[in-house]
Amino acid sequence: MAVAYRQVKFYQTGSFAVGGRLLDTPERTVQSGMTRTNALTLGHRACQGCGEALGARYVLDAAMHATGNKVIAANATGCLEVFTTPYPETSWQVPWLHSVFGNAAAVGSGIAAALRAKGRTDIRVVAQAGDGGTVDIGIGCLSGMFERNDDVLFVCYDNEAYMNTGVQRSGSTPPAARTATTEAVGDEPGNPWGQGKDMPRIAMAHEIPYVATATVAELHDLEYKVEKAMEYRGARYIHILVPCPLGWGSEPADTIRLARLAKETGIFPVFEAEKGEVIAASKIRSKVPVEDYLSLQRRYAHLFKPARRDDVIGAIQDSADRNIRRFGLLGEV
Amino acid sequence: MMERPFAITLEVGSSRANKTGSWRTQRPVYVDRLPPCNDACPAGENIQGWLYRAEEGDYEGAWRVLMEDNPMPAVMGRVCYHNCETACNRANLDEAVGINAVERFLGDRALTSGWRVGVDRPGRAGRVLVIGAGPSGLSAAYHLRRRGHAVTIYEASTASGGMMRFGIPAYRLPRNVLDGEIQRIVDMGVEIEFGHKVRDLMIEMEGGGYDAVYLATGAEIARNAYIPAGDSARILDALSLLRSAEGMTYPQLGRSVVVYGGGNTAMDAARTAKRLGASEAIVVYRRTRDRMPAHDLEVEEALEEGIKMRWLSTIKKADAEKLLLEKMELDATGFPQPTGEFEELEADCVVLAVGEEADLSLLQNVPGLDMSGGIVHVDSTMMTSYPGLFAGGDISQAERTVTAAIGNGKKAARHIDLWLKSGGMQAGLPGDPSDKGYHQAPSGERHRIAGWGDLNTWYYSDAPATVRLKLDMVRRQSTFDEVVLGLDENNALFEARRCLSCGNCFECDNCYGVCPDNAVVKLGPGMRYEFDYDYCKGCGICASECPCGAIEMVLEET
Numbered sequence: 001m002a003v004a005y006r007q008v009k010f011y012q013t014g015s016f017a018v019g020g021r022l023l024d025t026p027e028r029t030v031q032s033g034m035t036r037t038n039a040l041t042l043g044h045r046a047c048q049g050c051g052e053a054l055g056a057r058y059v060l061d062a063a064m065h066a067t068g069n070k071v072i073a074a075n076a077t078g079c080l081e082v083f084t085t086p087y088p089e090t091s092w093q094v095p096w097l098h099s100v101f102g103n104a105a106a107v108g109s110g111i112a113a114a115l116r117a118k119g120r121t122d123i124r125v126v127a128q129a130g131d132g133g134t135v136d137i138g139i140g141c142l143s144g145m146f147e148r149n150d151d152v153l154f155v156c157y158d159n160e161a162y163m164n165t166g167v168q169r170s171g172s173t174p175p176a177a178r179t180a181t182t183e184a185v186g187d188e189p190g191n192p193w194g195q196g197k198d199m200p201r202i203a204m205a206h207e208i209p210y211v212a213t214a215t216v217a218e219l220h221d222l223e224y225k226v227e228k229a230m231e232y233r234g235a236r237y238i239h240i241l242v243p244c245p246l247g248w249g250s251e252p253a254d255t256i257r258l259a260r261l262a263k264e265t266g267i268f269p270v271f272e273a274e275k276g277e278v279i280a281a282s283k284i285r286s287k288v289p290v291e292d293y294l295s296l297q298r299r300y301a302h303l304f305k306p307a308r309r310d311d312v313i314g315a316i317q318d319s320a321d322r323n324i325r326r327f328g329l330l331g332e333v
Numbered sequence: 334m335m336e337r338p339f340a341i342t343l344e345v346g347s348s349r350a351n352k353t354g355s356w357r358t359q360r361p362v363y364v365d366r367l368p369p370c371n372d373a374c375p376a377g378e379n380i381q382g383w384l385y386r387a388e389e390g391d392y393e394g395a396w397r398v399l400m401e402d403n404p405m406p407a408v409m410g411r412v413c414y415h416n417c418e419t420a421c422n423r424a425n426l427d428e429a430v431g432i433n434a435v436e437r438f439l440g441d442r443a444l445t446s447g448w449r450v451g452v453d454r455p456g457r458a459g460r461v462l463v464i465g466a467g468p469s470g471l472s473a474a475y476h477l478r479r480r481g482h483a484v485t486i487y488e489a490s491t492a493s494g495g496m497m498r499f500g501i502p503a504y505r506l507p508r509n510v511l512d513g514e515i516q517r518i519v520d521m522g523v524e525i526e527f528g529h530k531v532r533d534l535m536i537e538m539e540g541g542g543y544d545a546v547y548l549a550t551g552a553e554i555a556r557n558a559y560i561p562a563g564d565s566a567r568i569l570d571a572l573s574l575l576r577s578a579e580g581m582t583y584p585q586l587g588r589s590v591v592v593y594g595g596g597n598t599a600m601d602a603a604r605t606a607k608r609l610g611a612s613e614a615i616v617v618y619r620r621t622r623d624r625m626p627a628h629d630l631e632v633e634e635a636l637e638e639g640i641k642m643r644w645l646s647t648i649k650k651a652d653a654e655k656l657l658l659e660k661m662e663l664d665a666t667g668f669p670q671p672t673g674e675f676e677e678l679e680a681d682c683v684v685l686a687v688g689e690e691a692d693l694s695l696l697q698n699v700p701g702l703d704m705s706g707g708i709v710h711v712d713s714t715m716m717t718s719y720p721g722l723f724a725g726g727d728i729s730q731a732e733r734t735v736t737a738a739i740g741n742g743k744k745a746a747r748h749i750d751l752w753l754k755s756g757g758m759q760a761g762l763p764g765d766p767s768d769k770g771y772h773q774a775p776s777g778e779r780h781r782i783a784g785w786g787d788l789n790t791w792y793y794s795d796a797p798a799t800v801r802l803k804l805d806m807v808r809r810q811s812t813f814d815e816v817v818l819g820l821d822e823n824n825a826l827f828e829a830r831r832c833l834s835c836g837n838c839f840e841c842d843n844c845y846g847v848c849p850d851n852a853v854v855k856l857g858p859g860m861r862y863e864f865d866y867d868y869c870k871g872c873g874i875c876a877s878e879c880p881c882g883a884i885e886m887v888l889e890e891t
Contacts (some may be wrong), residue, residue, distance in 0.1 A: 012388065012793065012794070012830050012831075012832065012833075012834070012839070012841075013792045013793055013794065013841050013880055014793075014794030015794075016791065016792040016793070016794060017792045017841035017842065017843045017846075017880060018841065018842040018843045018845065018846030018847065019840075019841060019842025019843075019845070019846065020839075020840070020841045020842065021389070021839070021840050021858065022388060022389070022830065028842070029842075029846065031842070031845070031846040032842035032845065032846060034855050034857065038851055040851070041347065041348065041349065041851060042348065042349050042353075042850065042851050042852065042865070042867075042868045043347065043348035043349045043350065043351035043352065043353055043868060044348050044351075044353075044850070045348075045351065045353070046849060046850075048356065048870045048871060048872035049849065049870075049872035049873070049874055050849045050872075051849070053849040053850070054847065054848075054849040057849075057851070069339070070339070084348065088346045089346045089347060089348040089350060089351060090346070090347065090348060091347070091348040095339060219846060245872075251873075252872035252873060252874065253872060253873030253874055253876065253877040253886075254877065255849075255872070255874055256847055256874055256877075256878050257877060257878075260791065
């Protein structure tokens with residue numbers, strides 16, 4: 001499978017960093033530009049080192065860039081809504097609507113229908129939610145939006161639990177992770193092992209035009225996917241891993257590092273799919289064991305002390321290795 | 334009615350009213366750190382600075398930065414032992430940046446393009462006498478000339494270059510390159526009087542009307558080793574061998590040549606002997622390879638050319654066509670001790686390469702000089718205890734390399750300039766602990782060195798070093814053509830771009846991009862960034878994701 005976007009090598013930092021004077025302007029990210037939208041502006045109340053605040057700005061700035069600044073955003077209840085819009089302030093510098101927790105996809109569909117009625121094909125719709133608003137509470141509306149193939153890009157910012165209300169588990173919480181509702185007690189501490197909800201693959205099963213995953217650690221890849229998504233008409237889905245220092249018990253400064261490790265361990269496969277078929281996967285650049293990722297997060301602290309749980313760490317490694325096989329994540333970068 | 338964004342109907346306040354900077358317990362600050370290459374350079378070059386220009390393809394700009402410190406980049410790109418590359422952090426990632434190769438590319442490009450530098454401060458200034466037109470004297474002359482001083486060099490021989498001409502063989506340093514770089518210095522208005530050997534410095538200083546003197550006569554008396562020798566044994570010293578290879582008449586060496594010694598001169602002598610027709614050249618050295626003072630690269634190249642090595646051996650006796658060697662062993666302190674075991678070795682000729690000494694006889698009438706250990710001692714301003722007499726290069730120090738000599742010349746020129754401006758008063762540069770001259774904090778203190786641990790190397794793309802091609806072996810063993818070939822523009826650019834810019838911002842936009850709070854302000858090309866502390870929450874992502882370690886987190890005062 002091909003590399004998702006054209007990587008630039010050998011130019012000092014190549015296309016790994018945000019910008020760089022040695023890259024031609026089109027090869028730099030939207031974020032590197034002095035005129036980026038800053039869809040999410042100064043003064044928002046996200047925690048220090050919030051991955052979701054970063055991810056939302058990345059996505060909406062890229063969508064604004066791709067559409068000539070014609071985007072309307074619908075936003076489910078959740079951290080992203082709470083920390084940006086305490087009345088009477090807003091951090092949004094794009095047209096933005098707050099929906100209830102479960103219906104961001106339906107609100108997005110409605111906006112798209114209204115725009116179609118008005119003949120405004122130039123204005124595009126982005127609906128966004130956290131993992132709770134996507135995989136649990138919002139999955140009905142979202143599945144409907146997919147099934148009708150409404151012209152909406154739905155973005156899930158996945159921080160793997162209900163962080164805003166106090167870190168309760170969601171359908172996206174990984175096995176063994178400690179949350180307020182899955183305490184690290186008993187023989188199988190933390191979130192129980194189950195099937196979970198692999199939302200990107202659920203979206204793919206709807207055979208919608210475009211599905212992709214990304215992390216806040218690889219900006220070039222993320223922006224490429226958002227801009228590509230805006231080239232399609234119909235339902236599109238992007239699932240973005242956004243580390244949460246509060247819920248994961250990690251250092252605020254490690255947010256991007258953790259996102260990078262999630263990809264490099266194979267825990268979070270980064271790929272894109274068209275009409276239900278995977279068309280490209282980002283290769284692992286230097287493979288590391290899952291322990292490197294787990295040990296930086298206090299939600300996994302019980303795997304290392306008081307007694308080391310090699311069985312659990314091994315099982316997590318097995319699931320990462322399964323991702324590596326399933327998506328072909330090893331090989332020439 | 335206020336202009337509102339598209340589709341916004343209600344008037345709302347902006348979250349900008351919420352100054353989240355008050356949450357902060359630590360703040361990021363931009364820092365500049367001393368790159369390890371710059372720190373290691375004996376000539377005090379701003380290596381990272383000129384690589385930065387070269388990365389953009391601005392070769393002339395790069396060369397001009399280089400020329401601020403070193404007037405002979407094409408020579409340096411050939412003969413320097415590149416401590417910079419040894420220090421380079423990239424070696425931990427894949428291989429060190431080929432700094433030396435890029436320097437040579439820039440130096441050669443300058444020669445073919447005819448780039449020149451002018452006098453920075455024209456007008457009336459001092460008159461300075463430089464004694465010796467070797468690397469140190471030429472460097473001092475150049476730097477003094479740029480500062481507007483009139484410079485005359487007295488050179489005892491008939492050609493300039495010193496050890497660069499008479500000690501370094503042409504296969505390492507082609508003479509057209511050397512001549513070109515010297516001519517560029519002469520063209521700035523430096524006068525060289527050839528054949529002017531200074532026998533008594535006091536007489537020259539009193540009679541010449543000079544305001545200051547820089548003594549850079551080098552060390553070119555070959556040291557002797559006592560070897561009992563039969564009448565017909567042929568023994569000569571390495572320096573005269575190398576010197577005669579410069580002329581038209583080559584010495585008769587015979588078929589088998591033994592070189593005695595383990596330094597760079599020994600390697601040069603053996604390789605030169607091979608080129609002059611010896612079918613066998615053998616280096617005899619009393620210790621082991623790892624204790625050899627010769628640079629590893631030179632040993633490697635000598636071995637490639639078929640030079641043989643006899644470790645742990647001394648020459649006890651020399652006769653016609655044969656030598657008696659005694660085997661040695663290293664004692665606990667690493668010093669070689671005789672074993673009493675002997676063996677014979679065929680040799681038509683023995684070349685002694687056991688070191689060089691400085692000729693200090695011209696200083697006999699200068700009062701109060703400290704010349705202990707066979708060198709002229711100077712203070713931190715390169716001045717001897719005699720006011721106005723400065724000294725540098727091989728005559729004043731143990732590190733006898735072209736690079737160190739050029740660095741001495743630069744440093745001496747700066748201090749001579751200050752000394753003259755202060756009317757001959759003792760004047761050191763304030764806060765000048767090591768004279769590296771680059772990235773000095775305003776306080777005059779040196780910046781902390783950017784170490785491997787300061788970097789986030791994830792961001793550097795994988796790019797192994799460019800290999801410099803070498804001349805084919807037959808021509809290496811029989812001609813004085815240059816052995817190591819240069820880079821072309823494409824691979825020089827590639828090589829320059831391998832620089833990690835350790836410790837100094839190179840505007841990759843990472844901090845600007847990764848801040849979740851938009852609290853980094855991009856100021857525009859060449860202007861870097863600044864933090865908006867009204868909103869920075871102090872999360873530290875910018876510092877941990879800065880590839881080159883140019884951001885530091887410091888605690889807020891409570």
